[in-house]
Amino acid sequence: MPQVSEKYLEARKNKIAIAAVNVFAKKGYSNATMKDIMDEVQISRGGLYAHFENIDTVFLAALKYDDFLNIESALSPDPKEPLFPQLKDWIQKTVLSVQDSDRNLVRAKSEFFLSHNASEFPYLQERHEKLANVIQLFIHMGIEAGEFRDTIDVNTFSELLIAMIDGIMLQQYNQFCSGFNLSKRIDLLNTMIERILS
Known part of the structure; x- marks a missing residue:
């Protein structure tokens, strides 16, 4: 089986964080689920859990991405x-x-x-x-x-x-x-x- 590059894994993780911003913006933190994230990203359960262990870690990634976007302001x-x-x-x-x-x-x-x-x-x-x-x-x-x-x-x-x-x-x-x-x-x-x- 071919090895997946670090760059690919990082890009995939960022894609999930970007999509998670949309989920958290719509549902808040308390109502968002890992299933919501999977549906938004169109990723399998295993694909999501390969990068994030729970909703907290997804939220932190989304928060970091949102903070990065707001650097210019x-x-x-x-x-x-x-x-x-x-x-x-x-x-x-x-x-x-x-x-x-x-x-x-x-x-x-x-x-x-x-x-x-x-x-x-x-x-x-x-x-x-x-x-x-x-x-x-x-x-x-x-x-x-x-x-x-x-x-x-x-x-x-x-x-x-x-x-x-x-x-x-x-x-x-x-x-x-x-x-x-x-x-x-x-x-x-x-x-x-x-x-x-x-």
């Missing part, structure tokens, strides 16, 4: 331009991404994060720390440029900003309240942040 400052408008633009793009319901993992992420301990899955902690560090570096850049006040607790600010953005996105996804106006919430969040930073 990461907070990456242009030091030649004022920083606060760049921060506002990043917040808006991040929050508005929840409106892409076909590929949105907000529901699946919240279900997975609430039902698992981050210590079981180091990638969860890594991705959070990476985002917090990016925000902290951005704020330090603003402090050094004299654009942001130097009395900010940068660590606490970054954690609060992540929590507020996550909360707005989850509320928008679930539409807990009638008359939810996303743009008003983004504007209010930006006003609060400007008062903290200026």
Whole structure:
């Protein structure tokens, strides 16, 4: 029997992760099954289990793929331009991404994060720390440029900003309240942040 190359196996695993994003976006994490993944990818049970041992490992692969897709929308400052408008633009793009319901993992992420301990899955902690560090570096850049006040607790600010953005996105996804106006919430969040930073 011919050997299958590592490149082929990796490509197949990536194909499964890409298809899994669609499944988790439609069904969330709690309702998705390995059978759903098999049907979406059109792969046999043995083919799926050759790459992933359970739904958790499939979800982590889908999450990593989704994170990779969102690298281009990461907070990456242009030091030649004022920083606060760049921060506002990043917040808006991040929050508005929840409106892409076909590929949105907000529901699946919240279900997975609430039902698992981050210590079981180091990638969860890594991705959070990476985002917090990016925000902290951005704020330090603003402090050094004299654009942001130097009395900010940068660590606490970054954690609060992540929590507020996550909360707005989850509320928008679930539409807990009638008359939810996303743009008003983004504007209010930006006003609060400007008062903290200026």
